[in-house]
Amino acid sequence: MTREELSQDMQDEIFKEENRLKIKKIIIAIIKWVLILAILLILFILYAKNISTTGFVIREERVINKKLPPELNGLKIVQFSDLHYGSTIKKKEIKKIVSMINETEPDIVVFTGDLINSGYKLKNKERENIIKELSSINSSVGNYAVLGEEDNDEFLTIFNQSNFVILNNTFDLVYYDNNNPILLSGISYSLDDSVYYKAYDYYNDPNHNSEIFNITLIHQPDTIYDLKDRFHSDLYLAGHSHNGNIRVPFIGSLINKKGSKRYHNEYYDLDGTPLYVSSGLGTNTKLGFRLFCRPSISLYRISNK
16 A cells, blocks of 8 residues: 555544544533533423412502592402412412402402313312312402303302302492492403393493493403494403413413403503403413412502593
8 A cells, every 4th residue: 555545544534533532512501502401491480380470569550530439539459360279270269369369458359250270070178178269369349250161060069158149141330438439341251242241230220320431341352343332341351361371472372262252451541441451360271380470469549530
């Protein structure tokens, strides 16, 4: 073998070794990035499942309407919704939620549907504890609830024993130390659309007060689209959507379930009537995730000026 041939062989061997080192570095880099991405994914899952779902916040809003009776100026309404007990909400969380509600010293407390998570079987002790905690909610005027699509006889049993008035497609006149009430219309989920209108039967009374301040409680916010042009309301409070559970900055919600395809964000102005949609407290996704969508309790301060 000539010197030139030996030199060529050596160069080929050096070239092969350099290629092997490059490939090794590439493989090591890929492994590092895979590990980094895996760690980030695990952290994301832990955050979305365990931190984002438990960091309860109170969202405070001010609602101004001249129709509110002077005696009720400054009325405080607290809304909580979509507990989905058995998902990310259990005994400890219920106690914390009730404590946060009572700290606001509410006049009226409303629950807008979906108490127990679909498919979850309550134990007797859990039922007793939920009743105990909900019964300890303190409001100066009263507590009200409407049903969601996941609510059944268990819901009725619990809220009836927790001193809540259930507005199942009906209404109530709410008085507070005077003869000038406000109207609460409660719309529960139903497969029969015709029953929704019963929540506004007050207006069928020939002696009704056309200027009464009306608050509509509703589970699925998209139902409002069919009602808003037929019946007047001064304030809509809805649940169901969880504001999408997972939200992306500048894009919005990613999971808009049936019943909240049209209205799923936190706030809408419906021709001058405010609609607030609760982000809920539990989760209604199979993975039990929340992201950029904190579970919340809503506090509305209502005044006439």
